[in-house]
Amino acid sequence: MTGQSDAEPAAGAVRVGRLSFEIFALARTHRAYAGELLRELGLYPGQELLLMQLLERDGQTQSELLAAVGLDHSTVSKALKRMQEAGLVHREPDENDRRATRVRLTDRGRAMREPIEAMWSELERVSAHALDERDIDAFVTAARAIRRAIVDRHASDGGDGPSPAGLS
Structure with a gap:
């Protein structure tokens, strides 16, 4: 495993982007572990x-x-x-x-x-090791709301600029 889950953002990032930093760090750590498991399958x-x-x-x-x-x-x-x-x-x-x-x-x-x-x-x-069903449900709800906000922002700006990956 990469140990990315313990990474701390720079002080400025905490003030202006704490949620975004945690999303980035989580995605990076999750993707790295998934990559390890996939390599074991030859994928x-x-x-x-x-x-x-x-x-x-x-x-x-x-x-x-x-x-x-x-x-x-x-x-x-x-x-x-x-x-x-x-x-x-x-x-x-x-x-x-x-x-x-x-x-x-x-x-x-x-x-x-x-x-x-x-x-x-x-x-x-x-x-999900340290989470119960309520935590998982709350996380899924929050993640979907964040994704929807990004998609809606992209749609409301007329589609200019890069499309968020995996969304549409």
Whole structure:
């Protein structure tokens, strides 16, 4: 683990961005631990999200996957290329729309269901270790409110500027 959870913000950041610093530090620490668990499965961060989507509904188009996981086009393209090289998925032109590409799991990709679910459970277990259900519910509510505020801000400014990653 990276130890990022004990990081303290610079004094100025505490005065003007205490909440934002904690969100950043939490996301960084959580992502680092998730990355460790994913490496044990031979996956890169984000690939598990694509696999989970395909395990729920195989044969989605690349555009559908983009919308479902909230990652940018280049990230998804790179992830799918790596996943194809690893024998987890194969891509083929859609039979009705040759511009669209369908992504299908291979047997090896389908076999990732249990390892990914176990990894996700471990990440949840460690993340929620010191929390009870009420704490978790309150955190989820607050996180959703923060995400919605950022999305609404982006929508209200006419969509100018960069779109928040994973939101829309």
